[in-house]
Amino acid sequence: MTKIKLFDPSINKLEEKSIVNVLKSHFWASGAGTNYVQKFEKQFQKFVNSDNTVAVNSGTAALHLALSLFNLSNKEVILPSLSFVSTAHAVILNQAKPVFVDVDPSTLCIDPEKIKSLISKKTEAILPVHFGGFPCNLDAISKICIDNNIPLVEDAAHAAGASYKNNKIGTHGKFVCFSFHPVKNLSMPSGGLISINGTNHKNFKKILNSRRWCGITNRIGSEYDVKELGWNYYMNEFSAVLGLVQLDKLDKMNKKRKLIAKKYFTKINLEEKMPFNTECSYHLYWILVKNRTKFRKNLHDVGIETGIHYKPIHLMSMYKNNRKLPITEKISKQIVSIPIHPNLTNSQTNKIINAINKYS
Ligand SMILES: Cc1ncc(COP(=O)(O)O)c(C=O)c1O
Structure with missing residues (x-):
């Protein structure tokens, strides 16, 4: 009896060929030679129609880095409890307190009405999860964010290719975090991406580019500087080239x-x-x-x-x-x-x- 698998990445000859090409190129790190990471960022940005994108090596890294752009120390972030632990870990990694909110039983997405009663002076962000790829009520959640002058950071780990009111998920929140874990709709060995929206997107991209690679900035040839702490969160070329093939379909x-x-x-x-x-x-x-x-x-x-x-x-x-x-x-x-x-x-x-x- 052949087992019917719960998850299974969809791959064919194109993925095989592209992986071998990167292997033979000897350029495996981000941005080296073939530059598939940058190509993937550009293509994904076009796909979701956002202002900017930053590719990283997991959805967890995307959430950690997106939240790192706010001063969250001793502040609160409202999120659902019905999610993978990474959603909450990203809050803790930024020294903030996760405030869990109940879900709407019909969609299992965060319930906007219940968010309102949890807003406090310490609330610094709202982090909804598009559960199973089902789009949250972004109109209602965005309104709460605007009314309270706090950012909307979306966990879209399940929502690559989903849309809300005919616009792809990735174009609504200030920061929208995707996962490309092998079981996700767009599969890589591991990968993630932050889609950025808003007037300051170029500046945010610059900061995130540095934070995803050990805080390195101002790189010209072998010269570079480090002004702050960063992580080793960059996407590799194998993941990026697979991402390009997967994005096409x-x-x-x-x-x-x-x-x-x-x-x-x-x-x-x-x-x-x-x-x-x-x-x-x-x-x-x-x-x-x-x-x-x-x-x-x-x-x-x-x-x-x-x-x-x-x-x-x-x-x-x-x-x-x-x-x-x-x-x-x-x-x-x-x-x-x-x-x-x-x-x-x-x-x-x-x-x-x-x-x-x-x-x-
Ligand atoms: C809702 C949710 N958020 C975040 C993540 C973290 O993504 P990754 O496994 O790519 O780090 C996952 C992945 O399993 C997830 O399902």
Whole structure:
């Protein structure tokens, strides 16, 4: 029995060829020789239609660096708890306090109404996650940001190619952070990117370029200076060249994800499941089931891999606090991610739907 994988990068001869080309070029580091990193930044900027972009080596690095542009020491950042831990780690790495907010049960994205009651004098940023690639209510969240004069920094790790009101995710928030982890919609061995918007974008890019490479600035030939601390967060040429090939077919790959999502939405006999929205990139497709352990075992036994996204961050030992998030906590006990990726065949998605309808 061939197992149906939960995630699977979509690759073909073009990815193979481009990797071998970089390998043989002997220029593997960022900006060396072939300059695929810069090409990828330019292409992605064009794709999302933002003011600027900075490529880095992970989504975690993108979040860390984007938030480093604000003076967050002892300040607060509002974010959902239903996310990968990196979202909150990026806040802590910038000496700020994460303030977790509950989600809207129909989309699992941050609930704008609940954000309002958490705004304090210490709030310095709002960090929503486009959960599973489903676009958050950016109009409502942007309004809160404008009213309180704080920046909108988006975690778009799941949302490469998603859009909001016909504009690609990446063009709304001041800083929008993407992940290109192998399981993401645009796959690299590891990678991330910050999309920048606003009048000061050139200056922010300059600062971020330096921070992603050990604080190095003013490089002319072998001469350079270091004025502040930075990290080793630059993207390498292998990731960038793969990114260019993947970017070319991202809309096509997401279209396939959407077709599968539509089929799941109409044929899975469960009340609580991810809604269908043509603007979603469907990095994940989630369903809520009652007896999750037994359900997952049944699917595993018929060769279907499933996952849990996520155990809420505020329940992890490091982040434990007393604030209750009733919706997040209820959902996290029932949520199951089912396979959704461009490599799935019709007969595989039929098998998945039949198994879910039988065992849920
Ligand atoms: C919502 C979310 N944010 C941030 C990240 C971090 O991205 P990366 O794994 O590329 O560091 C991930 C990746 O798993 C994620 O799912």
